[in-house]
Amino acid sequence: MNNEGLLIVISGPSGAGKGTICNNLVKKNKNIEISISATTRPPRRGEEDGKSYYFIGEKEFIDKIEQNEFLEWARVYGNYYGTLKKPVLEKLKEGKDVILEIDIQGAVQIKNKFPDGVFVFILPPSIEELKKRIETRATETKKEMIERISAAYDEIKKAFHYDYIVVNNCVEKATSKLQAIITAEKCKLSRNKHLLNIGGRF
Numbered sequence: 474m475n476n477e478g479l480l481i482v483i484s485g486p487s488g489a490g491k492g493t494i495c496n497n498l499v500k501k502n503k504n505i506e507i508s509i510s511a512t513t514r515p516p517r518r519g520e521e522d523g524k525s526y527y528f529i530g531e532k533e534f535i536d537k538i539e540q541n542e543f544l545e546w547a548r549v550y551g552n553y554y555g556t557l558k559k560p561v562l563e564k565l566k567e568g569k570d571v572i573l574e575i576d577i578q579g580a581v582q583i584k585n586k587f588p589d590g591v592f593v594f595i596l597p598p599s600i601e602e603l604k605k606r607i608e609t610r611a612t613e614t615k616k617e618m619i620e621r622i623s624a625a626y627d628e629i630k631k632a633f634h635y636d637y638i639v640v641n642n643c644v645e646k647a648t649s650k651l652q653a654i655i656t657a658e659k660c661k662l663s664r665n666k667h668l669l670n671i672g673g674r675f
């Protein structure tokens with residue numbers, strides 16, 4: 474019987490609202506945890522080490538790559554980001570569902586290693602709305618904002634790697650859609666063959 478949790482990969486352009494949707498989902502669903510990535514990006518105002526990310530230096534990051542400590546890693550906007558293998562595998566084994574909020578390069582690596590994972594791309598309602606969100610969030614410099622807006626076009630073009638698309642017009646609705654995807658995935662025959670084991674359950 475397979476009691477392992479679901480590995481859920483969430484990607485989308487900066488400003489699509491991935492973080493808000495994931496945090497909202499976790500508040501409503503105690504069995505889901507968000508994986509905390511390691512990054513060489515400096516913390517932004519309000520970000521805490523060990524909560525938003527593990528903020529580490531480039532040497533430490535490269536050591537971890539060499540020690541094979543990452544499930545995936547990538548360079549995004551000039552910084553390294555990576556998912557630590559150990560905590561994710563442990564949580565999945567415990568039966569917890571784990572969300573990886575990562576970029577497309579990372580998602581492709583995960584898809585190769587975990588074809589059973591669930592891959593969801595979050596889209597903003599429009600490019601205009603995306604620009605507005607990035608600008609009003611004001612967590613990046615002007616140069617970074619321009620970089621992220623132009624990267625959004627490339628990222629959206631690559632969304633065909635994913636299984637599901639959720640448009641974030643409204644956080645509550647987008648969260649419900651994500652919850653529905655997870656519920657449906659858990660009911661898939663391929664994840665529940667043990668239930669048809671005649672003589673066992675029936």
Ligand code: 5GP
Binds near residue numbers: 485546
């Ligand atoms: P931010 O700097 O805005 O927190 O994140 C920038 C980008 O890096 C986002 O697209 C985010 O999803 C991605 N990212 C965050 N953590 C990881 C990770 O562990 N691996 C990969 N591949 N991308 C990540």
